[in-house]
Amino acid sequence: xxxxxxxxxxxxxxxxxxxxxxxxxxxxxxxxxxxxxxxxxxxxxxxxxxxxxxxxxxxxxxxxxxxxxxxxxxxxxxxxxxxxxxxxxxxxxxxxxxxxxxxxxxxxxxxxxxxxxxxxxxxxxxxxxxxxxxxxxxxxxxxxxxxxxxxxxxxxxxxxxxxxxxxxxxxxxxxxxxxxxxxxxxxxxxxxxxxxxxxxxxxxxxxxxxxxxxxxxxxxxxxxxxxxxxxxxxxxxxxxxxxxxxxxxxxxxxxxxxxxxxxxxxxxxxxxxxxxxxxxxxxxxxxxxxxxxxxxxxxxxxxxxxxxxxxxxxxxxxxxxx
Amino acid sequence: xxxxxxxxxxxxxxxxxxxxxxxxxxxxxxxxxxxxxxxxxxxxxxxxxxxxxxxxxxxxxxxxxxxxxxxxxxxxxxxxxxxxxxxxxxxxxxxxxxxxxxxxxxxxxxxxxxxxxxxxxxxxxxxxxxxxxxxxxxxxxxxxxxxxxxxxxxxxxxxxxxxxxxxxxxxxxxxxxxxxxxxxxxxxxxxxxxxxxxxxxxxxxxxxxxxxxxxxxxxxxxxxxxxxxxxxxxxxxxxxxxxxxxxxxxxxxxxxxxxxxxxxxxxxxxxxxxxxxxxxxxxxxxxxxxxxxxxxxxxxxxxxxxxxxxxxxxxxxxxxxxxxxxxxxxxxxxxxxxxxxxxxxxxxxxxxxxxxxxxxxxxxxxxxxxxxxxxxxxxxxxxxxxxxxxxxxxxxxxxxxxxxxxxxxxxxxxxxxxxxxxxxxxxxxxxxxxxx
Numbered sequence: 001x002x003x004x005x006x007x008x009x010x011x012x013x014x015x016x017x018x019x020x021x022x023x024x025x026x027x028x029x030x031x032x033x034x035x036x037x038x039x040x041x042x043x044x045x046x047x048x049x050x051x052x053x054x055x056x057x058x059x060x061x062x063x064x065x066x067x068x069x070x071x072x073x074x075x076x077x078x079x080x081x082x083x084x085x086x087x088x089x090x091x092x093x094x095x096x097x098x099x100x101x102x103x104x105x106x107x108x109x110x111x112x113x114x115x116x117x118x119x120x121x122x123x124x125x126x127x128x129x130x131x132x133x134x135x136x137x138x139x140x141x142x143x144x145x146x147x148x149x150x151x152x153x154x155x156x157x158x159x160x161x162x163x164x165x166x167x168x169x170x171x172x173x174x175x176x177x178x179x180x181x182x183x184x185x186x187x188x189x190x191x192x193x194x195x196x197x198x199x200x201x202x203x204x205x206x207x208x209x210x211x212x213x214x215x216x217x218x219x220x221x222x223x224x225x226x227x228x229x230x231x232x233x234x235x236x237x238x239x240x241x242x243x244x245x246x247x248x249x250x251x252x253x254x255x256x257x258x259x260x261x262x263x264x265x266x267x268x269x270x271x272x273x274x275x276x277x278x279x280x281x282x283x284x285x286x287x288x289x290x291x292x293x294x295x296x297x298x299x300x301x302x303x304x305x306x307x308x309x310x311x312x313x314x315x316x317x318x319x320x321x322x
Numbered sequence: 323x324x325x326x327x328x329x330x331x332x333x334x335x336x337x338x339x340x341x342x343x344x345x346x347x348x349x350x351x352x353x354x355x356x357x358x359x360x361x362x363x364x365x366x367x368x369x370x371x372x373x374x375x376x377x378x379x380x381x382x383x384x385x386x387x388x389x390x391x392x393x394x395x396x397x398x399x400x401x402x403x404x405x406x407x408x409x410x411x412x413x414x415x416x417x418x419x420x421x422x423x424x425x426x427x428x429x430x431x432x433x434x435x436x437x438x439x440x441x442x443x444x445x446x447x448x449x450x451x452x453x454x455x456x457x458x459x460x461x462x463x464x465x466x467x468x469x470x471x472x473x474x475x476x477x478x479x480x481x482x483x484x485x486x487x488x489x490x491x492x493x494x495x496x497x498x499x500x501x502x503x504x505x506x507x508x509x510x511x512x513x514x515x516x517x518x519x520x521x522x523x524x525x526x527x528x529x530x531x532x533x534x535x536x537x538x539x540x541x542x543x544x545x546x547x548x549x550x551x552x553x554x555x556x557x558x559x560x561x562x563x564x565x566x567x568x569x570x571x572x573x574x575x576x577x578x579x580x581x582x583x584x585x586x587x588x589x590x591x592x593x594x595x596x597x598x599x600x601x602x603x604x605x606x607x608x609x610x611x612x613x614x615x616x617x618x619x620x621x622x623x624x625x626x627x628x629x630x631x632x633x634x635x636x637x638x639x640x641x642x643x644x645x646x647x648x649x650x651x652x653x654x655x656x657x658x659x660x661x662x663x664x665x666x667x668x669x670x671x672x673x674x675x676x677x678x679x680x681x682x683x684x685x686x687x688x689x690x691x692x693x694x695x696x697x698x699x700x701x702x703x704x705x706x707x708x709x710x711x712x713x714x715x716x717x718x719x720x721x722x723x724x725x726x727x728x729x730x731x732x733x734x735x736x737x738x739x740x741x742x743x744x745x746x747x748x749x750x751x752x753x754x755x756x757x758x
Contacts, residue, residue: 006644007413007657008680009743011729012673013335013487013650017691017736019684075684116685258688263701307704314721315330315698316559317572 019116023076025206026253029199030083033249036195037188040145041091045188048098049086055102056082063111077116081105084124084253087189088246088293089131091143092150097135101127121300122257125250125293132293142185151185155244156289179243190246200252209256212265213272217251218242220276228284247279250292260300267303267310274299325550327567329560331697333730335553335651337526338487341608341617346494348621349634351423355398355625357383358410359417361664362454363461364390369419375402378430380600382452383419392462392665393452396421397603397623399428411647411654411661418662421625435599444513451595452602452665457481457492457556457585458652460666463592466584467514469577478510478519479565479576482534482586483549483556485524486649489669491606494619495587496523496530502590504537504544509592510584511543519544520565521586526551553651554728558583560697572724587668602665609635611671613642622663628670629659644678646671651729684737692731692741698724702731702741709748714755717748725749 037045060078064071072078085105089098105127110119119126132139142151155174174184182192190196203209222238229235242248255261255275262271275295282291360366367384371377377396384394400423410416436447449464469475480503484492496503507519521538523531525548538544547565549555559570561583568579576583591602603624610617615636622631628645632638646653647667663670692702698721705720722745731741 005642005655005657005659006675006678006680007655008644009740009746010648010653010655010727011651011732011742012644012646012653012655012678014681014733014735014738015333015335017734018738019687019736022687022689022736072685077687117687118685258690263688263690263693263703311701311720312699314572314700314724315563316569316574317721317724318569 019075019077022208023080025203025208026080027076027083029202029208030080030087030189030253032195032198033087033189033192034083036182036192037087037091040182040191041143041188042148045091048089048091048093048095048188049083051095052086052089052098052102053079053082055099056085056106059103059106060111063107064115067111069115072115075116078106081110081123085127087249088124088128088187090139090141090186091188092141093138097131097138101131104130117259119259120304121297122254122260125254125297125300129293129297144185145183145191154185154289155179155240156283159240159244160289176239176243179240184244187246187249190249193243193248196248196252203252203256209252212268213256213261213275214251216269216272217255217275217279218247220273221247221279224276224280225284228280241283245283245290246292250296251275254292255296255299257300260303262303262306262310264307264310264312266312267306270306270310271299271303274302325548325564327563327565328550329555329563329697330699331695331730332552332554332560333695333733335485335733336487337551338610339490339493339526340488341490341610341619342493342527344490344494344618346498346606346619346621349623349626349631351398351425351427351623352626352630354400354403354420354422355396355623356408356418356420356627356660356662357394357396357625358408358662358664359384359394359419360410361394361460361624361666362392363459364388364392364465366417367391367394369405369417371402371405371419373402373405376400377402377421378428380433380603381430382432382601390462390465392449392454392464393601395452395601395603396430397625398423399426400424409658409661411656411664411667413654413657433599435597436595438513438596441513441515444509447596448592450601451591453588453591453595454602454665455585456587456591456605456666456668458648458666458668460664463584463588466582467510469575469582473577474580475514475516475577475582476518476580477566477582478507478514478516479561479581479583480507480519480521480586480589481556481561481583482521482523482527482530483561484527485551485553485555485557486651486653486669488610488671489608489649491608491619491668492586493527493530494606495590496527496534499590500530500533500537502593503534503586504541505593506589506591507544508541509596510589514582516582517543521546522549522555522561522565523547524549524551524555553730553733554697554726557697557726557728559726572721605663605665605667607631607663607667608669609671610669611642611646611673612677613638613640613672613674615639624665625662627660627662628656631663631670632659632672638672640674642672642678643675644673646673651733652727680740681738683739686737686739689736691734691736695730695734697728697730698726700725702745703739705748706739706741706744709744709751714748714751717752722748722752
């Protein structure tokens with residue numbers, strides 16, 4: 001038959017969005033926090049970022065090759081995982097630990113479970129938690145911003161050490177402005193609320209994420225830390241808790257991970273509230289100052305369960321219709 | 323009028339109404355036509371002619387005893403050369419009548435305006451006309467207009483949404499024959515005793531809205547509703563919701579919420595048939611696509627091959643890679659240019675490889691865009707996962723049979739996954755499981 005026609009099932013038209021473009025958008029949104037990290041903690045941060053990304057991409061490449069699967073590094077998700085992990089590491093982290101983290105994130109948590117979209121927890125956060133447990137000292141050694149010196153305390157460890165004090169007023173406390181700009185010790189990409197908010201606005205504008213998870217998560221933390229204050233009910237400092245530690249980067253970039261957060265709006269609300277509850281539980285009543293990573297990972301694991309119980313009613317399937 | 327009811331989901335599919343300004347031009351009588359014995363949902367017709375018979379324009383050449391069926395008429399005069407199964411638009415072989423035309427286009431003596439005095443006459447006439455839904459599925463109109471006695475119909479909805487990209491055949495009817503549409507509506511309202519009619523038109527066709535709004539002023543029962551231009555606005559369930567705020571319950575029909583939906587071309591044909599008695603033998607078809615030399619709207623005798631219609635439009639600028647009957651969102655890809663234009667063909671489109679190829683699938687990243695796009699509030703990504711894993715028994719939990727197959731999920735997927743395509747397979751498997 002002359003010129004055979006190509007036949008397939010409809011639709012015959014697709015929109016321009018691609019997975020690669022979504023990943024690129026996430027990378028672009030992570031540039032401000034990465035830049036803030038390099039500005040405050042020096043070029044070593046850039047080195048950590050570069051090495052972690054390279055290790056993540058190489059791990060994915062080798063694993064796909066070894067497992068005889070299609071090559072997927074061009075979808076850019078390995079870059080995102082590497083970058084996210086780097087931004088959640090202390091600036092002084094030994095390079096080899098960062099590499100181990102990237103291998104755990106991309107090799108163990110992502111590829112061994114089937115690759116993109118199949119991981120049961122956020123790869124970068126999962127790896128971070130393993131590193132925190134395995135190399136507790138290196139993972140909690142902080143650098144003073146704009147100075148090549150070891151920092152005494154992060155905003156959250158300060159809070160932990162002086163559990164009864166009021167944060168505001170004391171001379172040892174970090175100012176809200178420093179916390180907002182990121183001039184505080186912490187992980188490379190987590191300290192600058194301003195930079196993270198820039199990324200957040202970009203992701204919203206590009207339609208990559210919706211406001212629901214970041215706002216509900218942060219809101220829950222703010223509300224609970226205010227209510228459960230150190231000197232009785234309603235004496236807490238919610239702003240301090242929102243700006244301190246990894247809450248904002250976690251709420252904007254980690255908790256919103258498509259693969260490990262619920263599919264529906266209803267599920268999302270349950271999930272984000274759960275993240276907030278657990279974060280406050282770990283921060284206020286746990287042994288470690290920070291709880292964002294553990295909170296998100298626990299809710300990641302609960303996500304399939306949430307999804308199972310929040311299957312939406314179909315249009316026209318509601319009770320009493322018709 | 324402001325939009326009171328806004329359906330969820332959908333996608334901002336491009337409009338590409340390149341042929342909107344193209345006044346309908348009639349194609350000359352082709353050398354032969356191939357008229358399939360089934361051009362509708364329901365029982366196939368039995369051929370009433372055999373090889374060697376001479377036929378005239380409008381002559382009935384196929385009919386069925388079944389209620390849910392629709393007779394088929396010759397669109398040409400000439401000699402029957404073949405009565406055998408031939409390739410049909412769906413890709414199946416269907417009993418068809420091939421007629422070699424004699425160029426005279428002699429009109430059958432049987433053609434005269436039907437005598438219609440009451441509802442029964444009216445419905446009988448519509449069946450005789452061979453009228454089926456001209457907007458898409460091709461459901462016999464006399465069946466649609468005769469809902470069960472216990473369903474009270476209080477609203478006739480006329481579908482002028484035309485939300486599929488490229489297609490302008492409904493639009494051309496609205497600007498070329500608006501009084502026919504209004505007359506047809508009045509006939510349906512009168513004979514079926516329905517109190518009101520609403521013509522729903524997407525707001526990307528402001529002149530059609532203006533013209534019909536002006537004409538509708540003559541009859542207080544008829545109004546025009548401007549609709550959001552968002553795919554799939556013209557799907558029955560979303561259209562009914564946008565116009566009345568009523569949701570057709572899962573597994574039910576429009577009549578269950580007091581509505582009947584007719585396409586603008588269907589309703590104007592009713593007026594024309596009652597006036598002339600000429601059955602449905604011609605169709606306006608939008609011919610477009612990147613490889614068509616002169617895209618336009620063409621008035622085509624039913625049974626004309628796609629090749630003849632494309633030739634009338636100046637042929638192809640390069641070899642077509644994919645040819646569709648219908649729009650790009652729900653149209654059916656054709657195996658051959660020899661298939662015929664049938665009653666519900668509203669467009670034929672030809673694409674090159676760049677636009678026509680099937681994109682490669684990437685892994686699902688669970689971004690949820692398909693969920694946001696689904697007008698039926700389903701979870702396409704989950705249904706896709708279950709179908710691909712052959713977990714058919716779990717599909718009902720995800721309301722798979724509520725899918726209207728609009729394709730918004732596949733359209734919006736950044737990983738280019740074949741979501742609705744797999745849902746179709748799943749629906750079929752679920753139905754077979756039920757029967758077993």
